[in-house]
Amino acid sequence: MNTTENRPKVLIIGSGFGGLFAARALKRADVDIQLIARTTHHLFQPLLYQVATGILSPGEIAPATREVLARQDNVQVELGEVTAVDLDARTVTASTLGVPRTLHYDHLIVAAGANQSWFGHDEFADYAPGMKSIDDALELRGRIFGAFELAELAAAEGRTADARAHTTFVVVGAGPTGVEMAGQLAELSHRTLRHDFRHIDPRDAKIYLMDAADAVLGSFDESLQRKTRTAMEKLGVDVLLEAKVVDVDARGLDYEDADGQRHRIDALTKVWAAGVAASPLASQLADQVGLEVDRSGRIPVRPDLTLPGHPDVYVIGDMMTLDGLPGVAQVAIQQARYAAKKIGSSLGGRASLDRRAVDEPFAYFDKGNMATISRFRAIAEIGRLKVTGFVAWLLWLGVHLVYIIGFKSRITTLLHWVVSFLGRGRSERTVTQQQVFGRLAMDQVDGLAERAGRNLGWRQQGKEGRPDLD
């Protein structure tokens, strides 16, 4: 890296779609880029559910950021969590393994994304993990495949109710992630695992897809919502709408229906795909410029994605709010390119970026939305065009292959899809002992913990996805 003292320093926070694509878009800019993130990988979040259900390996959706950017000489990648930005001093405080340090910037792109939100009930997280990180996906993988193992044992011992609770799955949140997760759980139980057990029939598994709203895929057109709901039901998924989760514990969850009636589902495995909370950096920034974050913790940005009074600070992706833009990868990617272009054009003289004046505000070009329902079936909405079924699924396949980073991951991913969709296999179902430990929290369902005389001091799992078992 040819670091020169005179080159402006662009600091990028985050290695998600926003951060990574911003760095790439500055490839030819005459700047020193520092990309800092709290994981060493980029993450293709929309495919996390496939890691959780044993289709893909972590490496396929989470390439090392450093490897992706290895040949881009003007970037250095660093491991560290940014805990604060000082807009006046133009510095950020980053912490690596707990040790703080201070970094200076000339231009700042904040793309720290969003975490899962349990709507003020963080205690649910222990029993209903979210779907936001590789750790989440592997934790859920352990719980899902572990649930069938424990059901088999329970059935062998004649504990029918326990076996039932072990093979009942509840997905909370009927957005694309929830729909895809529920669809895969149905595939797993009804097709993949069909021959794997002797005392239970995995086809008897119950899968619930639950939402407080009155529709699945709320952000899609109504006709697609209806089609998706019907398709889910055909797959054997119980769709519960206007159902508000009021309590979650090891053995199951309670919800209230539209009439305020309380119901109980005994279910070992719960997946939380309901809400998002922007990175705490959003409110930390908002405080400094006198703004208020919205109820998802997102900061309102100016039409050019900057903060008022700070034209060199861009906030992009899931942690900002602007004109009701959805929290999807395309928004982050297009905003990343816009911010990079603005920075490039501000450099004047030597920058070899496209230097046509970029005075227009950011404009989102909606390339469409899609969600898979099961193998060979998806829905897609491209402008006014609505596509469903196999054609939509092919579209989904193509688009996802394009956005998966790296040629090699594309090839192995395609292969894993052939194996899983044409075949019956799940070649990535390996569960570590670490994940088995996670499952301990759930063995209250069988009273296993008491029978083993074990005391479960399961502390808050939080965003690190690491249970503390004493």
Next chain:
Amino acid sequence: MNTTENRPKVLIIGSGFGGLFAARALKRADVDIQLIARTTHHLFQPLLYQVATGILSPGEIAPATREVLARQDNVQVELGEVTAVDLDARTVTASTLGVPRTLHYDHLIVAAGANQSWFGHDEFADYAPGMKSIDDALELRGRIFGAFELAELAAAEGRTADARAHTTFVVVGAGPTGVEMAGQLAELSHRTLRHDFRHIDPRDAKIYLMDAADAVLGSFDESLQRKTRTAMEKLGVDVLLEAKVVDVDARGLDYEDADGQRHRIDALTKVWAAGVAASPLASQLADQVGLEVDRSGRIPVRPDLTLPGHPDVYVIGDMMTLDGLPGVAQVAIQQARYAAKKIGSSLGGRASLDRRAVDEPFAYFDKGNMATISRFRAIAEIGRLKVTGFVAWLLWLGVHLVYIIGFKSRITTLLHWVVSFLGRGRSERTVTQQQVFGRLAMDQVDGLAERAGRNLGWRQQGKEGRPDLD
């Protein structure tokens, strides 16, 4: 599964090469097989080092045992750790998530394998993890890739000695696993990561391969030992022989040379590939039949692999000792087939197995031994034939592809090899936050823990591979 009360029950302990191949060899036998293991996967142990160094995903070398045996109706697979065998009562005690239960058998095949041994210094395990499980491999993956991350930060801050310690790797034990691990570490540092960093040059990394004996690959022919040593040195690996490790801590290790002189190596990452200890079941069995285990904890078996006075109990693979047979997959596989054949022939009448009298003792057919040194280079010994270089590597490739379980894993594995050996990539380097936590133990190297004011209560990691951080 058509369980009939009259069918003899064959209980198999372990899902490694011994257990899995025994179950398969009994495919057509008129028996009820119960295979119980403490993981839900079979494990292709010889390729663990490739998971640790980011070439393969866990799923490729650890298919779900249940999926492998899904179509074999006479087997049921169960998750559970066998803690005791009662030879007189013909029962075993198994524990699943801490809850004990008792299983009966008519025929027993004990194939519980071996763990890593730190030769009475289990406290070394925290700092120098072994290479026996998926958890081990992922823990090491986190440490190896994490070491380079921390080195980059240390170099950026001008802490040269720390950066040096971070990029120094010591592999203890110069058997095939140690040689392969050291070779891959050299590949990683000198080739794969070459362009990934800005403040360090990964090619400066130091890799030590250390053994208390006076040769690498002690079990191979002397000419191959010499060739391997030379090849390792050409790869940039420092080979230290007659070097006995006397102490291991977070910052490095101490060893004694042949003259009894003590030396110190500052090295963040240590890999322990030195010794094995048979499953504690071996000594538990030995006690009951009045035998003594050897110093690796292995039980001496009769020439027909049974225990004296218990012709229905077979002990196979890494936990038995017989005629100096090596602890390799081939021994376990051939013993599994032998035991299955004996059980089949003992059934008389209805069994459809090959029922020719099997009165001969077990005879091992040595198909040869091999070890890879780096990409395109291996050594192999097949009877008197010695093969080295590219031809040996092709042999290695073919043999390993044959023994990897499952068509799909063969295909994706081959692809990952193409990517890693022809290309430069490591597509499976994803590290979870759980593994990042593991690395905390090592940040004493930088005094990071103290600087962060953190107290590291790192308890014994033990075989579960799960550090407890308070």
